[in-house]
Amino acid sequence: MNIIINILNWFSQNILQNPAFFVGLLVLVGYALLKKPGHEVFAGFVKATVGYMILNVGAGGLVTTFRPILAALNYKFQIGAAVIDPYFGLTAANTKIAEDFPDFVGAATTALLIGFGVNILLVALRKLTKVRTLFITGHIMVQQAATISLIVLLLVPQLRNSWGILAIGVICGLYWAVSSNMTVEATQRLTGGGGFAIGHQQQFAIWFVDKVAPFFGKKEENLDNLKLPKFLSIFHDTVVASATLMLVFFGAILMVLGPEIMSNAEVITSGTLYVAEKQSYFMYIIQTAFTFSVYLFILMQGVRMFVSELTNAFQGISSKLLPGSFPAVDVAASYGFGSPNAVLSGFAFGLLGQLVTIVLLIVFKNPVLIITGFVPVFFDNAAIAVYADKRGGWKAALSLSFISGILQVALGAVAVSLLGLASYGGYHGNIDFDIPWLPFAYLFKYLGIIGFALVCLFFLIIPQLQFAKAKDKEAYYAGQIPSEE
Template sequence: MQVIDFIVNQILREPSIFMGIIVLLGMLFLRKEPKDILASTLKTIVGVRLVQVAADLLINSSKPIMDMLVLRFGLQGRVADPWTGVAEGLERMADTSLVGKIGLIMVMAWLLHLLFSRFTRFKVVYLTGHIMFSDTVLVTFFIYAVTGWTDWRALALPVFLLAFYWWFWPSLMRKPLKALVGEDNLTLGHDMVFFGWLAFWIAKWTGDTRHDTEELEFPGWLSIMRDTVVSYSLIMATLYTLIGILSGPEVGAMFSGDKNYIIFSFIQGINTAAGITLLMFGVRMFLDELLPAFEGFAKVVVPGAVPAVDVPAFWAYAPQAALLGLISTLFGMLTGVMLQILLGMSYITIPGVIPLFSGGCTLGALASRYGGVRGTVIATYILGIIQVFGSIWLAEVVGFEIAGGGHMDYCTYWPALLTVIKAFTGMVN
């Protein structure tokens, strides 16, 4: 168990080391020169670390702005953030033996997904280590919450469900993603692989591919918006400054310290744009090393497989679509929250920063190749509304008291599946 604990907590939960090991093995299998192996491994680790630093910057710059809004308007509800769910799930399972078996469940599920890939025609290797960990905690808690099991069934069912989820849905995403990536050498490894299919279809039904998001023409001086650094800076700085003004000096001062609350809000918007810029750079760095090295890894472990990787890897393929998706998802979330208030729901969804960026940017980029500008906007707007209501759905199914869903599959796929499992086990018991 100590070996498994070390693998889970010191390797798989540290994405830079995990990805570095995959590239190292791939380069060794390709029989590359030692200096090339060392260079690729280090570039991969540094690239992934840049992505992690950028993600921390996004969270740290966005969270106080969201907290200002919640405090100013007295919102009460479930936080649509998967990591909040991880913390609550671990706390709720603290008195059971399941907490000590999280590492075992995760390793067994990952190995089983490799077997599925090795011996079927669906070939992927799931490489998003931190998502694997959060998935393992959450799905283990979900099964415990809806069945009450703590015996071998509480281990076997999460292992199977996770292995299937990490293998089947990313495999199905390979073909539609080719329209975005241009090659069949990459697929999505995140908690929106199921809803990604719905986003494709919504964009296809509602959109028009003749109006490409990346060829979107801006009038006059707005043509500078084609520069992603400028566009993210203008939009996020304006949005966060507006939130600061709405929050007012009294609430704003609680977060801004010795800075003027409006200046503080503006800088947080600029920090968000800086985080996105750094994130894009880090993604390009590690993908340049991962994709060629993975051929060597796949040749030995799972012939014909492609890597399933984290969401930022796809934003650079359609940066304007990612931006449109982010904005449209935000408006969808706000619409959903307003509807919850108007409907008099006892709890509302408090939108999370990570699902906003991960879902909006990613599904915006994916939808763009199937629906153009209109399809991207409509699909991600609907996404925002579904995130809000789906988060409450999951909270009700599993009994979350603080957390909700967040990422799209936690608002659609998992609550639907858990509702079936809950009903079935209820009849059996």
């Protein structure tokens, strides 16, 4: 018995609590089950593990770069600040869990495995559950598992035990399966029967937009008829877009803070101080802003590296165990089926909505300053515009992406306060983590275990309602859209 306990303790301390090696192990097991050659199994393990380590380097760099600015803001204005972006949110959630709940450092990684298993089970039992989709966007699962882990651990104290990790995994799996299942009809309609669903950060938003867009305008009056400025095309490049956004936002903040504060060692206790003798303050601002883009790029490269292996392992398993299911993939897969102008229009009007709301937060002296991040402002609002334009034309696309931008900032500020993330510099920020996850968080806070159970029940009921509403039950499983739609 002691031998078994020692093995389990070793596995817990060295694997479960070390996400890089746990992800590598998942890939190793997945490839082994798929009967890959030994050298491919080993290569997949190495790429996944090293990729996660690269992610950690990027995340650590973001923290190091952001902390001096956060300290300066607190010193000058007594205000917290947070970037609404899933990569910043991933770093913030993991850091807070490590500091406040050190026994649950590996919770998110374990929850990812449990959640994927729950998703597989729900699809395997689709005649009972009415769930048709398998969420296979691995890097999104990593981000969401971390944020959901923090929400549950912080707001449901009764689950700060071994059952808590299981509970987090279950609710992750329910969200992934059910929310992606909600996008089947909208995506089939958009793509003309493309055979995939969306597994990203805005599934609830896509479902909602598909329902309400026709009330905003006519689908015949779409964005193909509008001409947009060519300069907006530079924002197709992630590096250019993220560096520009960081320069605008952090540049403005650093200008307001001034060189005196940023060179004060008593205020800036960690990170890079501004040294007047070595560099002009103007160049310091540019370098600091671009440094965010550098670490974000490093983080994303690490994510791509391990996710490509993780996704292959997941897809192989799903194709063997769950033939006929819909893969839920990155939302970018939908962009090629909409108007070429929709992506940039969604980005532009979503950003406008965010900027208006940020100004209002400053005017009304909100205790948390929200800084926009690239992923929500681009991917959420681009997707909303693509789906809205298909159903309600340009009026729906521009209006709904603008409203999304407002909600991202306003509800992001509420979430940062609720979760105590102002001192950690980030929150997930995507629209699904404003609605429905912010209301879920309040249910957890005030109802505890009962609130958690109600949310799980809510997830289980949604596909039942979808199925009950379907006129043709077999068409529902096939993802077919009635001809009148």
